[in-house]
Amino acid sequence: MIIHDFECVIGIEVHAQLKTKTKLFCSCPTTFEAGDNENTCPVCMGMPGVLPVFNKEVLNFAIKTGLALNCELDSASVFARKNYFYPDLPKGYQISQYEKPICKEGYVDIVLADGEHKRIRIERAHLEEDAGKSTHHGNYSLVNYNRSSMPLLEIVSGPDMRSPAEAAAYVKSLRSILQFIEVCDGNLEEGSMRADCNISIRKQGDTGLGTKVELKNLNSFRFIEKALTFEFERQVDAAMSGETIIQETRLYDKDKNKTYSMRSKEDAHDYRYFPEPDVLTLTFEEALVDKIKKDLPELPLATAKRFVSDYGIPEYDAVVLTQSKALALYYESAIADTKNAKAVSNWIMTELLRELNDAKKSIEESPISAKQLAKMVELVDAGTISGKMAKDVFAEMWKTSKDPEQIIDEKGMKQVSDEDALLKIIEEVKAANPKQLEEFKSGKDKLFGFFVGQCMKASKGQANPSVLNKLLKANL
Amino acid sequence: MIDKDKVLHIAKLARLHLNEQEASQYAKQLSDVLGYIDKLNQADTQGVEPMVTASPIETVYRADEPKMDLGVEEKIKNAPETSGHLIKVPPVVS
Numbered sequence: 001m002i003i004h005d006f007e008c009v010i011g012i013e014v015h016a017q018l019k020t021k022t023k024l025f026c027s028c029p030t031t032f033e034a035g036d037n038e039n040t041c042p043v044c045m046g047m048p049g050v051l052p053v054f055n056k057e058v059l060n061f062a063i064k065t066g067l068a069l070n071c072e073l074d075s076a077s078v079f080a081r082k083n084y085f086y087p088d089l090p091k092g093y094q095i096s097q098y099e100k101p102i103c104k105e106g107y108v109d110i111v112l113a114d115g116e117h118k119r120i121r122i123e124r125a126h127l128e129e130d131a132g133k134s135t136h137h138g139n140y141s142l143v144n145y146n147r148s149s150m151p152l153l154e155i156v157s158g159p160d161m162r163s164p165a166e167a168a169a170y171v172k173s174l175r176s177i178l179q180f181i182e183v184c185d186g187n188l189e190e191g192s193m194r195a196d197c198n199i200s201i202r203k204q205g206d207t208g209l210g211t212k213v214e215l216k217n218l219n220s221f222r223f224i225e226k227a228l229t230f231e232f233e234r235q236v237d238a239a240m241s242g243e244t245i246i247q248e249t250r251l252y253d254k255d256k257n258k259t260y261s262m263r264s265k266e267d268a269h270d271y272r273y274f275p276e277p278d279v280l281t282l283t284f285e286e287a288l289v290d291k292i293k294k295d296l297p298e299l300p301l302a303t304a305k306r307f308v309s310d311y312g313i314p315e316y317d318a319v320v321l322t323q324s325k326a327l328a329l330y331y332e333s334a335i336a337d338t339k340n341a342k343a344v345s346n347w348i349m350t351e352l353l354r355e356l357n358d359a360k361k362s363i364e365e366s367p368i369s370a371k372q373l374a375k376m377v378e379l380v381d382a383g384t385i386s387g388k389m390a391k392d393v394f395a396e397m398w399k400t401s402k403d404p405e406q407i408i409d410e411k412g413m414k415q416v417s418d419e420d421a422l423l424k425i426i427e428e429v430k431a432a433n434p435k436q437l438e439e440f441k442s443g444k445d446k447l448f449g450f451f452v453g454q455c456m457k458a459s460k461g462q463a464n465p466s467v468l469n470k471l472l473k474a475n476l
Numbered sequence: 477m478i479d480k481d482k483v484l485h486i487a488k489l490a491r492l493h494l495n496e497q498e499a500s501q502y503a504k505q506l507s508d509v510l511g512y513i514d515k516l517n518q519a520d521t522q523g524v525e526p527m528v529t530a531s532p533i534e535t536v537y538r539a540d541e542p543k544m545d546l547g548v549e550e551k552i553k554n555a556p557e558t559s560g561h562l563i564k565v566p567p568v569v570s
């Protein structure tokens with residue numbers, strides 16, 4: 001994407017909350033719906049004299065993610081203290097990996113809407129603990145430490161994306177990988193996955209990097225794309241009018257579709273990192289990596305490729321169908337019941353996903369089951385209903401969750417393919433329209449459409465269009 | 477060398493209030509400490525792996541099993557001020 005000879009350079013830091021049962025350094029539960037400060041203990045509240053102890057499952061998840069992202073794994077990674085003062089950080093420092101992260105130098109392959117493939121580099125992925133959550137009320141703030149010390153894996157991409165759409169595609173791909181390997185829920189709205197986007201601009205053809213601006217507060221794919229688009233245009237405007245772009249963090253306001261400066265304090269980035277003396281070097285045996293590698297499930301892109309070769313659907317469709325594990329499972333379970341894999345994919349891509357999106361529902365909450373969708377496709381293929389009727393049946397299934405056969409019965413929607421029945425209708429229509437029949441016979445060919453329409457009407461829309469056409473041709 | 481300004485900067489980051497005299501005093505003391513570290517820096521460490529911990533033992537892991545010993549009242553008991561079960565602190569965003 002180019003604006004006035006400028007291209008944008010985007011790199012993304014994704015914070016993925018690992019879905020372990022307990023926190024990173026203490027045994028507090030990680031349940032989402034706990035009461036205020038319920039999921040806390042002296043360790044995650046930063047009481048003096050406590051000792052953080054590392055959660056083994058976090059290591060398994062980090063290795064799994066590193067493998068899925070094609071990373072190099074460091075079997076001796078190190079934690080550091082990142083010091084800053086904020087009430088949601090009870091110790092006054094965050095325990096985070098700094099110089100020696102557990103994963104580095106990997107990549108994610110993404111497929112764009114136009115079919116183009118692109119490789120996005122992963123610079124590193126490091127473990128760290130989350131902070132608590134504070135809310136502000138004018139002359140005081142309130143703090144909840146339930147989230148304090150939740151395990152996060154921060155995945156840092158290379159500055160490899162060149163458009164807001166690529167950025168959104170990358171985050172989507174990353175999310176589906178994390179969901180497929182079951183290490184993260186990937187819920188942007190609830191914050192179990194957070195994407196901070198760094199964007200700078202440069203003249204097309206330049207290779208250096210410009211001053212970057214960090215965008216936060218992007219809790220949907222749409223906002224990622226819109227905020228980056230706004231910010232790209234803002235930076236180009238600034239550059240064109242001779243303003244300097246300053247390195248800063250900006251927040252996205254979804255209501256105004258604008259980004260605005262957080263005006264961070266100048267000292268904010270003086271984190272004074274040093275090795276964390278309370279946590280040992282994170283070591284593991286190669287055997288553990290081998291074991292996890294052996295159990296690694298099929299990843300989204302591999303699944304998409306299999307869908308293309310096994311079911312003959314277009315690659316982009318396959319990528320969309322594998323954007324979540326649940327959707328891929330839905331598709332596979334639907335096509336277990338019908339041979340027409342292409343039609344199922346079309347129905348999901350054009351109708352089901354749109355309805356789910358409008359209703360803000362996940363595929364797990366779909367009122368139409370995979371079995372029902374497959375059955376409907378079968379009914380179309382068998383000629384029981386027409387493609388046009390199927391749209392009405394689909395709408396009714398969406399509303400009522402009823403089986404397609406039941407809807408067809410109740411509404412008397414069956415398609416009429418029986419030739420005798422259709423011939424009877426044709427004769428009636430002919431008898432009712434002698435003038436048009438005369439004109440048609442004397443060469444007015446375009447009246448053919450008129451007779452198709454009349455017969456359709458007479459059959460209450462239930463005539464099988466291809467059988468009707470054939471019979472009309474022979475009998476007018 | 478650590479000068480007075482540096483001491484005041486670090487004090488500000490740590491939210492510590494120092495007066496002029498304290499700042500000068502700490503500047504000298506910290507410079508002495510770092511001067512000693514400088515001496516260590518003169519040692520030839522070519523080919524020596526950096527030491528990250530004074531206790532080079534295997535990582536100690538904890539099983540991923542939830543456990544809670546205290547009720548929420550107990551846990552927020554030490555907070556100077558609370559509101560419901562939330563901890564109340566001076567304003568951080570004005």
Ligand SMILES: [Zn+2]
Binds near residue numbers: 042043
């Ligand atoms: Zn805890």
